[in-house]
Amino acid sequence: MRLAGKVAIVTGVGQGIGHAILHRFVQEGACVVALEWDAQAGAQAVAELPAEQVRLIVGDASAQAVVEQAIACARESWGGLQVLVNNAVRYSEKSAIDTSDEDWASTLDSALTGTFRFCRAALPLMIAGGGGSIINLSSVNQRVANPRLAAYTAAKGGVRALSQQIAVEYGRQGIRCNSIAPAFIATPRTMKGVSQKDAAINDSCYPVGRVGQPIDVAHAALFLASDESTFVTGTDMLVDGGLTSLAASALLSTRIRGWWGLAPLDMKDFP
Ligand SMILES: NC(=O)c1ccc[n+]([C@@H]2O[C@H](COP(=O)([O-])OP(=O)(O)OC[C@H]3O[C@@H](n4cnc5c(N)ncnc54)[C@H](O)[C@@H]3O)[C@@H](O)[C@H]2O)c1
Numbered sequence: 678m679r680l681a682g683k684v685a686i687v688t689g690v691g692q693g694i695g696h697a698i699l700h701r702f703v704q705e706g707a708c709v710v711a712l713e714w715d716a717q718a719g720a721q722a723v724a725e726l727p728a729e730q731v732r733l734i735v736g737d738a739s740a741q742a743v744v745e746q747a748i749a750c751a752r753e754s755w756g757g758l759q760v761l762v763n764n765a766v767r768y769s770e771k772s773a774i775d776t777s778d779e780d781w782a783s784t785l786d787s788a789l790t791g792t793f794r795f796c797r798a799a800l801p802l803m804i805a806g807g808g809g810s811i812i813n814l815s816s817v818n819q820r821v822a823n824p825r826l827a828a829y830t831a832a833k834g835g836v837r838a839l840s841q842q843i844a845v846e847y848g849r850q851g852i853r854c855n856s857i858a859p860a861f862i863a864t865p866r867t868m869k870g871v872s873q874k875d876a877a878i879n880d881s882c883y884p885v886g887r888v889g890q891p892i893d894v895a896h897a898a899l900f901l902a903s904d905e906s907t908f909v910t911g912t913d914m915l916v917d918g919g920l921t922s923l924a925a926s927a928l929l930s931t932r933i934r935g936w937w938g939l940a941p942l943d944m945k946d947f948p
Contacts, residue, residue, distance in 0.1 A: 679903040681706035684755040686747050688738040688795065689765030691718025693864030694814065697891035698762055698898045699723075703730050705899060708755045710747050712738050712765065738765040739791025748798045757806035760902040761799045763792040763813045763836075766829075768866075773827040781828045788832035789839070796843055800852065808851020812901045813840045814894075815856040817917050833858075837913045844911035853910035855901050860917035862889040881939055882928055884919030 685702050689695035691713040699711050699722060708730050713719030716735045723733045732750050736743035751758040767787035769780040792813050803809030818826055819834040836856055843854040861867060861879060868876070880887045897916045900906050915921060927933045931941040 678706040679899065679905070680760070683707045683759040683902065684709075684751050684757055685760035685762065685902065686710045686712065686751055686758065686795070686799070687762040687764060688712040688747075688791070690722045691715045692722075693866060694859070694862060694891045694894045695762075695764040696722050697895035698764065699731075700726070701892070701895040701899050702760075702902065703727070705903075707760065707902070710734060710750045710754070712736065712743070712747055714738070714765075737791075738763075739787050739794065741794055744791075744794045744798045747795075748802060752802060758799055758802045759806065759809040761795060761803075761809070761811045762898055762902075763795050763811070765791065766814070769828050770825050771827060772825050775825075776827050784828035785832045785835075788829065789835040792836055793839060796839070796854070800843070800847060803852060804847065804850045809853075810902050810906070811840070811843060811852065811854040812898050813837075813854070813856045815840070815858045815913055817858050817860045817915065817921050820858065820913075820915075821921050840913070841911045848910060853901075853906070855906075855910060856913045857894060857897050857901070858913050858915050858917065859889055859894050860915075860920040862891055862894060864891060881937075882920070882923075883917075884923055886937075887918065889916060889918060 680702055685707045687695055687699050687709055690699040690711040699709055702709050703726050710732050711723055712734045714737050719733050719735050723731045732754055734747050734750060767783060769784040771780055796811055813836050815836045816833040818830045819837055822830055840854045840856040894916050897914055929942060934941060
């Protein structure tokens, strides 16, 4: 019951990380406004949760009207707001040259502008209630880049910077604001079309020997939402199995692979 008495908003609860955060928060006693634009996925996500602890809103998390609806729902249902998790995102997997103005605008709108709008709307209610914790999903991609994620990577860098900004601006009013930077997390979206062999190669790239699961991120969010983290603000918390600490060249070395119990690289896998 680490979140007993707390009211939270979580965006993008239909699957993956947002789904895990919603369920973990409810298990720990929070009352949650759950936001999802896929009506069926949203209904399924809340179906087995206690009705008195959850309100589902179906809508676009980056739209100002939906943001206001979610804030009003928290206030009217439970009298305030202590935790906000900005998780929902729409992906554009394109290189810089291939990114159209529409790709750029829609990715920034969903990943960065929606996060900003939710923070702006939540802050007065949180401050009026004595403070709160804002948790924004960034990504390791704003520290180490992957090809074909130009708009996404830029947006996630903005999410990290915005989180620091809010932490500094409103810290004295009881607000903490952090971002979480996951590496590859196995969700229905990220695992789509991934063969067993590719999954094994992906696992072997991580110092802990596996990619992440949604629950790994949910546990980090739980810590940041709870009173156990009252001295933690303005940080970008890596939940990456050590990926960004690893020198990529180590993965190529037969000696280091041997240390980890991995077979030497089969160059046939790298055309
Ligand atoms: N999965 C990963 O490997 C990974 C890695 C780094 C960062 N992240 C970040 O974690 C967060 C969640 O990622 P995920 O992989 O679980 O995503 P996902 O695509 O699996 O799930 C996102 C959910 O949010 C919903 N959604 C998307 N846009 C929405 C909107 N505008 N309004 C309402 N609902 C919306 C989708 O319908 C879906 O149910 C994202 O911010 C993502 O950038 C994920």
